[in-house]
Amino acid sequence: MLLIFSLISVFGLTQKSTDKLKKEQERLEKNISSTKNLLDKTKINTEATLNELKLIDNQVKYREELLLNFDNQIRGTELKIEQKNNQIEELQSKLMQLQKQYKKLVIYAYKKRSKEAKMMYIFSSSSYYEALKRKKYLEKIAEIQRKQRLIILQSKKLIAKEKGELIQEKSYKEKVADQKRIEKQEILKDKEVQTKTLVKLKGVEQKLIAQIQKDETKKNKIKNQIDSAIAKELASNKKTPKTTSATKPKTIKTATGDKKPKEVEKVTPVFAEPKELALNQGFETNKGRLPWPVSSGSITEKFGKNAHPTVPNVFTNNNGIDISATKGSQVRAVFEGEVSSVLSIPGAGKVVIIKHGNYRTVYSNLQESYVTVGSKITTKQSIGSLMVQDGESLSVAHFEIHQVVGGTVNRMNPSLWITR
DSSP states (O other): OHHHHHHHHHHHHHHHHHHHHHHHHHHHHHHHHHHHHHHHHHTTSOSOOHHHHHHHHHHHHHHHHHHHHHHHHHHHHHHHHHHHHHHHHHHHHHHHHHHHHHHHHHHHHHHTOSHHHHHHHHHTOSSHHHHHHHHHHHHHHHHHHHHHHHHHHHHHHHHHHHHHHHHHHHHHHHHHHHHHHHHHHHHHHHHHHHHHHHHHHHTTHHHHHHHHHHHHHHHHHHHHHHHHHHHHHHHHHHHSOOOOOOOOOSOOOOSSOOSSOOOOOOOOOOOSSHHHHHHHHHHHHTTTTBOOSSSSOEEEEOSEEEEOSSSTTOEEEESSEEEEEETTOEEEOSSOEEEEEEEEETTTEEEEEEEETTEEEEEEEEEEESOOTTOEEOTTOEEEEEOOOTTOSEEEEEEEEEEEETTEEEEEOGGGTBOO
16 A cells, blocks of 8 residues: 555656646747747738847747757656556556465465354364454454455556556657657748848848937937936925835735735835835735736847847847737736826837836836826726837837835836746
């Protein structure tokens, strides 16, 4: 019995690892599908664009990660097959021992098969005490025989089950190997398109440099207006006397609905109302689990310093992340809060800033805004639609997260806050 339980425990641990890899595979396949849909939309435009190149780069990266995932799954399956073969051998060895023991019990039972023989065995005792012991001995033999038979049957069932699962694992391994071969072919196709797009963009390098300078000017303009709007809001708040709320709310709303949110390190600000403290804590609690500001898309420029994909020794600096999405996509709030600013920047569209305690989420490149200053916002509520640029097949959402501590504004990496 101990052997059976230990085999089940080993299988449970291996299964957890397999489930984790399958979940990661699903995530990567979802990203590949999303990026492929976006790339299909860029085919409408005959001219190669920088955004298209970034999407292809993402596609190659996702596919390479998926290949690695397949390798790990195949190795995990091979380990499980080896474990199952060992389990079957151990069970069969144990079964042979059980059958030998059972054979002896059957022979003994055959010899004592008649009631008269059993009675004679008991009555031939030299004392009452010995007769009682012989009776108990016969009962125990019968009980052992019954249990031994059940263990043999259970072991046979377990061997049959293990053999069935072994066949399934081998079939799954073959399926994953086939998927891996297909994925390798897709990577080669993507890299071929990537090379062609790169060659086209290299031919318009001067045009790209001019566009970079224009984009950087626009970014600085947006940055200055966002900084100014937050500073104005903070200055306005200072005029209103605030009291420290020492009361911790009984419940914290979370974007995922978890009952027991995990603790995170945080700077506790001074708030006028307990609700603001609840929003602040709720936002912090959901780090890594916030929804995306668009329902689907691909991150085409990361937070911080980014090397230009075609022009050597040229870098751009991003205060947030850029997400390529379907043209004119709806933009949504990543967490509940209150709209603190709505800006309109010529050539850069509209910008919405939402306050969540001492955090601010910033949504830029909006064609139109559906909210006004003071609006109460819920998680995933649509707050506007993305700009549609001439000659572009996609729209780009720019998303930032800021933390306000005292009078200082810290820019956070949004990739660490939104769900993977």
